[in-house]
Amino acid sequence: MKSDILTIKKFHEGLTNKVFSAREALAEFYKIIDAKDGEIGAYLSTDRDASQTQAEEIDRMVNRGEKLSALAGIPLAIKDNIMVKGQPCTASSKLLEKYKAIYDATVIKKLRSEGSIFIGKTNMDEFAMGSSTETSAFKITKNPRDLTKVPGGSSGGSAAAVAGGMAVAALGSDTGGSIREPADFCGIVGLKPTYGAVSRYGLIPMSSSLDQIGPLTNTVEDAAIVFRAIAGEDPRDSTSASVIYGEELTNPKVEHMREMTIGLPKEYFISGIDKGVQANIAAVIADFKGLRVRFKEISLPHTKYALSTYYIIMAAEASSNLARLEGIRYARVPEAENAVDLMDRYVKNRSHGFGAEVKRRIILGTFVLSSGHYDAYYAKAQKVRALIRRDFDEAFKDVDVILTPVSPTPPFKIGEKMNNPLTMYLSDIFTMTANLAGLPALAMPPNFQLIGKPFHEADILGLGQYFERIRR
Ligand code: GLN
Numbered sequence: 001m002k003s004d005i006l007t008i009k010k011f012h013e014g015l016t017n018k019v020f021s022a023r024e025a026l027a028e029f030y031k032i033i034d035a036k037d038g039e040i041g042a043y044l045s046t047d048r049d050a051s052q053t054q055a056e057e058i059d060r061m062v063n064r065g066e067k068l069s070a071l072a073g074i075p076l077a078i079k080d081n082i083m084v085k086g087q088p089c090t091a092s093s094k095l096l097e098k099y100k101a102i103y104d105a106t107v108i109k110k111l112r113s114e115g116s117i118f119i120g121k122t123n124m125d126e127f128a129m130g131s132s133t134e135t136s137a138f139k140i141t142k143n144p145r146d147l148t149k150v151p152g153g154s155s156g157g158s159a160a161a162v163a164g165g166m167a168v169a170a171l172g173s174d175t176g177g178s179i180r181e182p183a184d185f186c187g188i189v190g191l192k193p194t195y196g197a198v199s200r201y202g203l204i205p206m207s208s209s210l211d212q213i214g215p216l217t218n219t220v221e222d223a224a225i226v227f228r229a230i231a232g233e234d235p236r237d238s239t240s241a242s243v244i245y246g247e248e249l250t251n252p253k254v255e256h257m258r259e260m261t262i263g264l265p266k267e268y269f270i271s272g273i274d275k276g277v278q279a280n281i282a283a284v285i286a287d288f289k290g291l292r293v294r295f296k297e298i299s300l301p302h303t304k305y306a307l308s309t310y311y312i313i314m315a316a317e318a319s320s321n322l323a324r325l326e327g328i329r330y331a332r333v334p335e336a337e338n339a340v341d342l343m344d345r346y347v348k349n350r351s352h353g354f355g356a357e358v359k360r361r362i363i364l365g366t367f368v369l370s371s372g373h374y375d376a377y378y379a380k381a382q383k384v385r386a387l388i389r390r391d392f393d394e395a396f397k398d399v400d401v402i403l404t405p406v407s408p409t410p411p412f413k414i415g416e417k418m419n420n421p422l423t424m425y426l427s428d429i430f431t432m433t434a435n436l437a438g439l440p441a442l443a444m445p446p447n448f449q450l451i452g453k454p455f456h457e458a459d460i461l462g463l464g465q466y467f468e469r470i471r472r
Pocket residue numbers: 128129130131153154173174175176177178179206314428
């Protein structure tokens with residue numbers, strides 16, 4: 001891991017020691033965005049006036065000698081499906097091209113109260129459906145580490161903004177891997193919290209039993225700092241849990257890490273994984289062994305059914321969530337303006353507003369929920385989901401944390417998988433199980449994922465920080 005990167009901690013030190021002001025830092029970030037983002041395409045919009053006002057307020061606090069929170073003045077990039085009051089919120093869909101958020105998502109409200117600065121909204125796959133950010137209705141995002149490659153998806157803009165030095169950290173959402181896969185492709189860190197750990201109020205929903213908001217950052221410590229700030233119960237999201245996270249997230253105890261046993265599920269170490277990814281994971285395991293962490297082979301026997309289960313449940317919920325976009329309550333596309341009646345308006349709005357991948361999933365989801373097919377597909381998928389969850393419960397009786405690859409492949413070429421949805425869906429093979437089981441999962445370089453017990457983010461973040469220190 002690079003040591004010259006700007007972390008939340010270094011930024012905070014620079015700001016409190018008056019090495020730079022919040023305004024100077026912000027201007028610097030906008031300079032980098034102006035120089036690089038024409039090529040990379042991480043941002044869909046920026047809000048320079050609001051950011052400037054936020055930065056001025058932080059500088060006044062510094063001048064008054066007030067104590068700053070760890071996140072004060074930090075420029076953050078926000079995925080374009082999370083509401084930031086006054087800024088566009090398009091979910092990269094033509095349907096919402098003109099939509100502006102009229103309130104702050106709970107995560108934004110929390111970060112705003114810490115003094116974070118929301119510099120812009122990032123490109124994504126349309127309604128978070130995809131693994132490459134190529135289904136965006138607006139533009140392609142390139143991987144800052146290799147401009148011929150995709151940045152991953154669906155939070156590809158957020159990952160590219162952080163990896164390209166255009167934000168200190170970012171927020172994304174993860175339904176089947178959308179934080180972790182782009183973090184992996186761009187060589188940064190991504191955390192999908194436990195289901196219920198972070199409020200989704202103000203997130204444009206994709207699949208409500210799977211979605212979570214989480215951070216994309218340069219270091220595991222930064223991920224822990226952002227996660228702690230956004231976690232917590234919210235009366236506006238009935239699935240949010242009343243767990244309180246403390247110091248243990250950013251101050252892991254070495255003795256505790258050494259007592260851990262890491263499980264290696266044999267179903268995740270299959271042939272077909274890219275050789276480079278395999279070699280990286282082998283080196284990670286060797287390094288952990290050097291730290292005296294124990295390993296144990298485990299089995300998650302229902303893994304082979306997980307991807308089909310995910311695509312049925314995800315599509316079913318997505319089709320029902322997207323039903324609200326009928327072109328009346330929210331924005332509408334120009335093609336629907338001359339509609340002759342209500343049905344015509346619905347049809348025109350949805351036909352012209354949604355892209356091909358979104359339509360594919362609405363059709364699939366409507367099909368698996370339709371009478372006559374419900375039992376065969378949706379109800380069965382729910383039963384298999386319970387078995388997948390049970391596999392993890394059993395495994396966690398023997399081990400504390402599970403280690404797997406993040407993605408079976410390194411970043412692929414732009415355009416390579418767009419004509420073949422099935423190969424694109426395979427990108428999620430190692431990530432979507434944590435969503436089905438509701439577990440926290442951390443993706444970090446090089447190419448590995450740590451899955452923890454529910455609400456045990458401290459275990460995976462602790463091991464991640466421990467590892468980060470020896471690799472630096
Ligand atoms: N790539 C996965 C999909 O297309 C995951 C999406 C996500 O996590 N939002 O469904």
